[in-house]
Structure formats: structure tokens, C-alpha cells
Amino acid sequence: MLQIQNIRENKESIINALKKRNIDAEPMISKVLELDEKRRSIQTELDATLAESNKLSKEIGMLFKSGKAQEANVLKEKTAGLKEASKKLGDDLNTTANELQQQLYLIPNVPHESVPAGNSDEDNEEVFREGDIPTLSKEALPHWELAKKYDIIDFELGVKITGAGFPVYKGKGARLQRALIAYFLDKNTEAGYTEMQVPLMVNEDSGYGTGQLPDKEGQMYHVQADDLYLIPTAEVPVTNLHRGDILAESDFPIKYTGYTPCFRREAGSYGAHVRGLNRLHQFDKVEIVRMEHPNNSYQALDEMVEHVKNILRELKLPYRILRLCGGDLGFTSALTFDFEVFSTAQDRWLEISSVSNFETFQANRLKLRYKDENGKSQLAHTLNGSSLALPRVLAGILENYQTDEGIKIPEVLVPYCGFDIID
RNA sequence: GGAGGAAUGGCAGAGUGGUCGAAUGCGGCAGUCUUGAAAACUGUUGAGGGUCACACCUCCGGGGGUUCGAAUCCCUCUUCCUCCGCCA
Numbered sequence: 001m002l003q004i005q006n007i008r009e010n011k012e013s014i015i016n017a018l019k020k021r022n023i024d025a026e027p028m029i030s031k032v033l034e035l036d037e038k039r040r041s042i043q044t045e046l047d048a049t050l051a052e053s054n055k056l057s058k059e060i061g062m063l064f065k066s067g068k069a070q071e072a073n074v075l076k077e078k079t080a081g082l083k084e085a086s087k088k089l090g091d092d093l094n095t096t097a098n099e100l101q102q103q104l105y106l107i108p109n110v111p112h113e114s115v116p117a118g119n120s121d122e123d124n125e126e127v128f129r130e131g132d133i134p135t136l137s138k139e140a141l142p143h144w145e146l147a148k149k150y151d152i153i154d155f156e157l158g159v160k161i162t163g164a165g166f167p168v169y170k171g172k173g174a175r176l177q178r179a180l181i182a183y184f185l186d187k188n189t190e191a192g193y194t195e196m197q198v199p200l201m202v203n204e205d206s207g208y209g210t211g212q213l214p215d216k217e218g219q220m221y222h223v224q225a226d227d228l229y230l231i232p233t234a235e236v237p238v239t240n241l242h243r244g245d246i247l248a249e250s251d252f253p254i255k256y257t258g259y260t261p262c263f264r265r266e267a268g269s270y271g272a273h274v275r276g277l278n279r280l281h282q283f284d285k286v287e288i289v290r291m292e293h294p295n296n297s298y299q300a301l302d303e304m305v306e307h308v309k310n311i312l313r314e315l316k317l318p319y320r321i322l323r324l325c326g327g328d329l330g331f332t333s334a335l336t337f338d339f340e341v342f343s344t345a346q347d348r349w350l351e352i353s354s355v356s357n358f359e360t361f362q363a364n365r366l367k368l369r370y371k372d373e374n375g376k377s378q379l380a381h382t383l384n385g386s387s388l389a390l391p392r393v394l395a396g397i398l399e400n401y402q403t404d405e406g407i408k409i410p411e412v413l414v415p416y417c418g419f420d421i422i423d
Numbered sequence: 424g425g426a427g428g429a430a431u432g433g434c435a436g437a438g439u440g441g442u443c444g445a446a447u448g449c450g451g452c453a454g455u456c457u458u459g460a461a462a463a464c465u466g467u468u469g470a471g472g473g474u475c476a477c478a479c480c481u482c483c484g485g486g487g488g489u490u491c492g493a494a495u496c497c498c499u500c501u502u503c504c505u506c507c508g509c510c511a
Binding site for chain 1: 433441442451452468469470471472473478479480481491492
């Protein structure tokens with residue numbers, strides 16, 4: 001959520017920057033400013049009314065104390081009108097403030113100046129590419145075929161017990177999955193991220209805090225009996241750890257990592273591109289989250305990108321990094337780098353990580369602040385990234401490491417797996 | 424699930440209808456003293472709105488109510504604690 005004060009002061013530049021997202025924000029912004037104006041004028045009027053009635057109440061108290069009940073009763077009558085007026089003004093204020101809030105929720109984050117304009121993923125800008133694309137034999141298979149051939153992932157079994165998009169990992173498949181999680185967590189903690197185990201369900205406030213609510217309501221599984229949401233990413237519980245906090249500058253940087261399953265409804269997604277592990281309702285992910293001083297957040301973003309690069313290097317997977325264009329940029333993000341692994345057998349790039357700086361957008365919803373050197377409260381910056389998302393990394397490994405003898409295990413994972421080939 | 428109790432500022436903890444945005448202690452910050460530090464002493468120290476700055480307004484777990492006036496009384500929700508039951 002953008003800060004209203006920022007919108008007041010930088011209306012034109014915000015509208016301009018939002019054009020990169022292919023939206024004309026002018027009507028929204030104007031509406032917001034109008035509501036803000038209205039809210040403040042009602043507030044002023046209400047404050048004056050309350051001040052008046054506070055004053056009268058004090059006088060009444062004093063009069064009663066000094067035994068002048070008669071005079072006090074005269075004043076009492078005067079308060080009736082004020083009471084009615086402040087009740088009405090209070091209601092108006094609530095209505096207007098709510099309306100303002102709802103409008104503010106609709107405005108996406110302002111893209112960073114480096115974000116390229118563009119409509120879709122085709123306009124994303126490739127900024128880095130590394131790793132050799134292996135030459136596979138003609139019989140090379142996509143991962144869903146490999147999964148069946150070696151009996152390591154069973155999609156049908158998942159359908160039986162739950163539904164489509166809930167695979168069952170078996171034997172060496174399950175072990176490889178566990179190895180990846182442990183390996184990622186180790187890499188992250190080595191880099192100074194503190195490992196956290198967090199709840200897999202969150203309340204409504206947390207959903208609003210990181211921006212999944214209200215705009216992505218339909219993407220989350222909602223447990224209605226208890227009004228809780230299954231997390232779509234560890235970003236939600238981990239970032240909300242500091243909801244409402246006022247930090248000291250010396251608390252920065254705050255660096256967390258966490259492994260969680262993620263649950264996404266992915267309503268309406270079917271077809272070839274969502275086959276196998278490409279898109280699931282439940283998948284595993286190791287996330288990194290940072291809270292930073294605004295002056296350091298872009299350096300932190302660079303560090304996170306370098307960190308993910310190192311992991312992919314160690315896994316020896318061919319990958320590229322994209323700077324997302326305005327049209328593809330997430331609602332809450334100011335700047336996002338996507339990592340994609342090349343799936344040789346599918347002959348396409350698979351997104352395996354997304355690293356973003358949200359600047360103050362989440363912090364404003366979270367009320368996550370710090371005291372600056374003057375003792376004033378300022379909003380912190382929040383960032384997060386996948387380090388990494390399991391299924392597509394797994395798909396990349398299965399497909400790129402397949403040989404006639406079986407699927408080789410990347411060297412760094414062998415100690416975690418306890419075997420070096422799936423055959 | 425049943426029966427009781429509780430929720431106040433960073434923490435601890437007073438406050439049961441007006442003078443309470445809230446005593447006191449600890450912690451934090453600034454200063455005095457000191458070569459420096461500690462101790463001691465002095466001052467200062469919640470958040471949000473609003474204003475050029477003041478004024479002023481709101482907030483004592485959340486929401487609603489009673490009253491001229493609510494941290495204080497009533498209703499409701501949530502959370503925590505104690506005891507009982509159940510249980511990985």
C-alpha cells in the first residue's frame with residue numbers, strides 16, 4: 001500500500017511511473033486524494049466538536065464538585081447536540097476512512113526506475129545467463145515421464161487421496177526432495193539467514209500485511225470454520241513476524257530463511273504448461289526474507305540475487321535472470337528479478353525463483369517501522385526471494401541430469417541424498 | 424470440551440467514574456562527576472492523526488453500549504493463565 005502522504009506530494013510522478021504497468025492510475029489517484037481531503041476535513045470538524053464537549057464535561061465535573069448542580073444541569077443539556085453531531089461525524093469519518101483504505105488497496109506498488117516498460121513476460125529483460133545446456137540423447141524425456149519410469153513421483157496417487165496438483169513423492173524422489181530442502185537451508189544459514197519454522201496457516205491480518213489480501217483472495221485456500229488461510233508462500237508468515245514492530249536502526253539487517261510447503265489454488269490453470277511439476281497446488285519452497293533500512297535495500301536485493309546465483313552454480317543448472325517488466329511485475333513489488341532454469345527436455349525456461357524489493361509497500365500495511373537518527377518513525381523496506389522453489393528445480397535436475405544409466409545426482413547433493421544416481 | 428482468573432507504555436506494575444495519556448521501578452537517551460568507564464545524581468523517554476509551528480483530537484487486547492464524562496461500569500469477541508477432561 002502506498003503512503004497517502006507520498007501520493008499527496010508526488011502525484012504526477014507516481015501516475016507516470018505506474019504507466020509502466022500499463023495502467024492509467026490518474027482516476028484512482030484522484031479519487032484517493034479526494035477521499036483524503038474529505039477525511040481530513042471531517043476529522044478536523046470532529047476534533048473541534050470533541051474538544052468542545054471535552055471542555056464542557058470538565059466544567060460540569062467542576063460544578064458538581066463545588067455543589068453547583070443547577071448550573072451543571074444547564075450545561076448538560078448543551079452537550080446533547082454536540083453528542084449527536086460527533087456521533088454523526090464519527091460515522092462519516094469511519095465510512096470515508098474505510099473507503100480511502102479500500103481505494104489505496106487497489107493501487108499497486110510504484111515500479112523502480114530500472115523497471116522496463118512492457119506488457120507481458122515477453123518484454124522482460126534478460127540481464128544474466130550462465131551454465132551449459134546439456135546435449136541429451138534423442139530419447140530424452142520430460143520429467144513427468146522420468147518420474148514414472150523411475151517410480152519417484154506419483155501424480156495419480158495424489159489425485160486419489162487429494163486431487164490434481166498434489167503429487168506423492170516416493171523413495172529416492174522423496175529423499176531427493178528432502179535433500180534439496182536441507183541443502184538450500186544450509187546455504188541460506190551459511191549466508192547469515194536465521195532459520196525459522198513458522199505456521200502454515202495465517203490469519204486475515206497477516207494476509208493483508210504482505211498484500212495477498214484483498215487482491216489475491218481467490219488464490220489462497222481458506223479454512224472457513226476457523227477463518228484461516230493456508231499460506232501460498234513462507235513470505236506471508238515470515239514477513240508478518242515483524243508486523244507492527246518499531247525497530248531500532250541497529251536491528252538491521254534482519255535476515256530469515258524458512259522452509260514451508262506452499263498452497264495455491266491456481267484456479268483455472270490447465271494444459272501442457274502445467275503438466276507434471278510445472279504447476280502444483282501444493283509444493284515445497286525455501287524462502288529468504290529481509291527487512292532493511294531504506295538506504296540499503298537495493299544492495300540487499302543484489303546480495304540476494306548473487307546468493308541464488310551461487311546455489312544454481314553449485315547445482316550446475318543452466319539458468320538466466322530476468323528483470324521483470326512493468327506488465328509482469330507483481331502487485332506489491334517495486335523491482336523483481338526472476339530466475340529461470342532451462343529445461344532441456346521440455347525445451348523451455350522454468351521459473352524457479354523470484355527475488356523482489358517491496359520497498360515500503362508491505363511495511364506500510366504491516367506498520368513495520370524503525371526509529372531514525374532523529375527518533376522519528378520511518379517505514380522499513382522488506383524483500384524476499386525463493387531460495388529456492390523445489391518442484392521446478394527438481395524438474396530441471398531430472399531432465400538435465402538424465403543419462404542412459406539413470407538420473408545423476410548433482411555432486412553437492414550427493415552427501416544429502418546418500419546416493420548418486422536414480423536408476 | 425467444563426470451571427475459574429486475567430489482558431495497562433520496551434519490560435515489570437499501580438490505578439474501580441472527572442484533576443489519568445496514565446504513579447512507581449527497570450530499561451533507553453542526554454547531561455553532571457570522571458583520564459575513561461562503572462556507580463551516584465539531574466533531566467528526558469509510548470503511538471497515530473492534525474498544524475508552517477502550536478492548539479487540538481484519538482488510542483489502556485478488539486468491537487459495541489451506559490454516562491455530561493470510561494483504563495475504571497455493562498455486553499460481546501479474541502488471547503493468555505490455573506484446575507479438570509481428552510490427546511500426538
